[in-house]
Amino acid sequence: MNTLKNFDFKNKIALVRVDFNVPLDDKSNITDTTRIDLGVKTIRYIIKNGGKCVVMSHLGRPRGLGFEKKFSLVHILKYFSKIFNQEIPLVKDFFNKEFNIENYLHDSNIVLLENLRFYSEEKENDKYFSKNLASMGDIYVNNAFGTCHRKHSSTYGIIKYINKYCIGDLVEEEIKNIEKVLYDNKKPFTAILGGSKVSDKINVIKRLIDLVDNIIIGGAMANTFLKANGVCVGKSLFEEDKLDIALQLQENARKKNVKIHLPVDFICAKSLYDNVTEVFDVKSIPSNYSCYDIGNKTVILFEKIILKSKKIIWNGPMGVFEIDKFSAGTFNICDMVASSTHKGTFSLVGGGDSVASVKINNKEKNISFISTGGGALLEYIANGSLPSLELIKS
Numbered sequence: 001m002n003t004l005k006n007f008d009f010k011n012k013i014a015l016v017r018v019d020f021n022v023p024l025d026d027k028s029n030i031t032d033t034t035r036i037d038l039g040v041k042t043i044r045y046i047i048k049n050g051g052k053c054v055v056m057s058h059l060g061r062p063r064g065l066g067f068e069k070k071f072s073l074v075h076i077l078k079y080f081s082k083i084f085n086q087e088i089p090l091v092k093d094f095f096n097k098e099f100n101i102e103n104y105l106h107d108s109n110i111v112l113l114e115n116l117r118f119y120s121e122e123k124e125n126d127k128y129f130s131k132n133l134a135s136m137g138d139i140y141v142n143n144a145f146g147t148c149h150r151k152h153s154s155t156y157g158i159i160k161y162i163n164k165y166c167i168g169d170l171v172e173e174e175i176k177n178i179e180k181v182l183y184d185n186k187k188p189f190t191a192i193l194g195g196s197k198v199s200d201k202i203n204v205i206k207r208l209i210d211l212v213d214n215i216i217i218g219g220a221m222a223n224t225f226l227k228a229n230g231v232c233v234g235k236s237l238f239e240e241d242k243l244d245i246a247l248q249l250q251e252n253a254r255k256k257n258v259k260i261h262l263p264v265d266f267i268c269a270k271s272l273y274d275n276v277t278e279v280f281d282v283k284s285i286p287s288n289y290s291c292y293d294i295g296n297k298t299v300i301l302f303e304k305i306i307l308k309s310k311k312i313i314w315n316g317p318m319g320v321f322e323i324d325k326f327s328a329g330t331f332n333i334c335d336m337v338a339s340s341t342h343k344g345t346f347s348l349v350g351g352g353d354s355v356a357s358v359k360i361n362n363k364e365k366n367i368s369f370i371s372t373g374g375g376a377l378l379e380y381i382a383n384g385s386l387p388s389l390e391l392i393k394s
Contacts, residue, residue, distance in 0.1 A: 001393050002166035004042060007139055009051030013105065015137035016043060016168065017154050019144035019372060020057040020076055028075045032359070035146075035372060036076065040083055042143045042168035043110065052109045054101060054136050056116055056154050057144070064120035067092075073115050080112065088112055094136075095119055095129060101136040122153050130157030143168025146372045148386040149379040155388040165392055170372065175389075177369040178380055181348040182211055186310035192302075192333060194219035194316030195353070198242045201316075202249070203382035209253050214305050216261045218294050218318035218329065225250065225262055231282050234268065236291040261305060265295030267319070267326060277325055293319030294329035306336040310344075315351040315378065330357050338366035350377035 018039040023031045030036075043053050060071040074090055081088045089104050092114045104111045116122040121129035130153040134140070140162045142148065147155050148171065159165050167175075189212045193201055198221045208215060217225060223238035228246035253260045262282075268289040269277045279295045280286070294302075306312065314337055318329035334357045341347040349358055350371030358367055371377045380386055385393070 001389065002164075003172055004045055004141070004166060004168060006166055007164060009046045009049040009139065012051045012139055013054060013101070013137035014046045014051050014139045014141050015054050015056065015133065015158070015162070016046070016141045017144045017147070017158075018043075018055055018057045019146040020073070020080075021059050021146070022076060024060075024070075024075055028070065030076060030079055033079060036080060036083070038170050038372060039143055039168075040080075042141060042170065043084075045169070046141070047109050051139075052105050053111070054105075055110060055112045056133065057112075058117040058122070058147070058154075059115050060117075062115060062117045064117060064123060067114075067118055071115050071118070073112060077112065084110060086110070090114060095121070095132055099132075116152075116154050123150075125151050125153050125157045127157060127161075129153045131161045134158050134161035137162070138164060140165040141168050142166075142388060142392060143170045145171045145174040146374065146376050148373070148388045149376040151387050156391060159388070159391040167389070167392060171389075173369075174371060174373065175380075177348055178371070178377065181311055181313050181346060181369075182381065184311060184346065186346065188213040188309050189311040190214040190216060190305055190309040190313075192216045192218070192306070192312065192314040192316075192337070194221065194318050194330070195351075196220040196237060198224045198239055198246060201378060202242075202245060204315075204378050205249050206252070207382050209249070209256050209258050212258060214259050214261060214309070215253065216302055216305060218263060218298075218302075218333075219316055220291075221316075222263050223291060225260070226282060229262075232285055232287065233291060234285045234287050234289040236285075261302065263291075263294045263298040264301060265297040266291035267293040267295055267329070272320065272323070291319075292323075293321075293326040299329060299332045302333065303336050306333070307340050307343075309340055310346070312337055312340060312345055312347040313381075314347070314349045314354050315374070317353040317357065321353065321357060330354075331361055334358055334361050334363055338363040341366055341368055350374060 062068045062071040191208045191212045220237040223233045223236045225246045227238045228243040319326045321327040321330035347368045351374040
């Protein structure tokens with residue numbers, strides 16, 4: 001794929017798709033600036049080399065019916081402008097025949113388009129919306145790894161209507177590090193998967209079975225595997241229609257000599273907000289209890305595997321870590337991955353909850369690479385590429 005260095009940006013307008021989908025508090029203040037901080041290096045490069053930037057992003061999940069105040073990029077504009085020490089215009093109405101981006105670029109070398117997803121055409125990959133975006137510039141730069149799995153106008157359709165396109169530095173770094181964790185020859189290689197649904201990670205597990213030595217499974221998705229193995233998981237969440245698939249995945253792993261490690265005990269309660277918690281081995285979970293976090297025996301079991309690993313990929317929490325009494329399992333995994341990394345292991349962490357755990361525990365500097373992608377990371381692992389990247393590659 002072409003990168004920034006393949007083009008001369010002097011006197012050119014670059015259309016830069018970024019992922020500035022940052023978290024906001026109830027007063028619309030940014031609570032984590034990481035995605036913006038990582039996304040500006042490409043913009044700086046283009047400006048330094050004589051180009052101008054039309055920056056495009058989405059924020060949150062607007063309905064696609066027009067302007068919604070709480071999802072406006074005005075909430076990030078102050079911070080974005082501060083980074084470049086200049087007032088950056090926010091362009092609000094850019095999908096009409098009379099619009100001319102040059103009117104905004106006379107006095108500024110950077111402009112920010114309002115939330116793309118205020119227009120339903122963005123998610124619909126509408127060709128007219130794609131053409132409209134493409135008409136604003138000379139070179140398209142995809143620097144939004146977290147949305148590369150979406151066939152949207154700004155990530156996919158636009159490439160068909162512009163002659164020059166490439167990936168930005170952030171996407172380049174993502175690909176390099178994902179390829180490193182997947183295909184470097186270091187062994188043992190351990191994948192740690194959590195979260196609620198097996199269905200979200202079926203293709204990922206299938207792919208990882210061909211690559212890894214160990215797959216650690218926690219979170220509610222572990223319940224589906226245990227249930228498939230005949231274990232009573234009480235009232236715990238599991239996927240009834242995925243029991244056969246869970247059995248098949250375990251059988252495939254056995255054939256490839258890959259070990260799937262499941263929890264051996266859980267921290268349980270009668271309901272999520274019950275103050276009384278109990279620890280039960282997997283074979284003795286009462287029918288009126290639910291599993292909300294892995295227990296200490298499981299932590300010890302997983303620790304032995306993680307600390308012996310030379311490569312680790314982690315996506316998904318071990319329990320309902322947002323609630324303090326069910327956070328220990330996920331936080332322990334975080335500490336283990338950081339400790340293993342300190343000893344020379346290459347670690348890659350991706351997915352909102354896993355990354356949040358790393359940040360809560362101030363372990364960012366103890367992880368080899370933190371991916372900005374959740375769904376994009378999983379799809380890249382499963383398929384070896386992503387839709388928008390395939391177009392750029394071609």
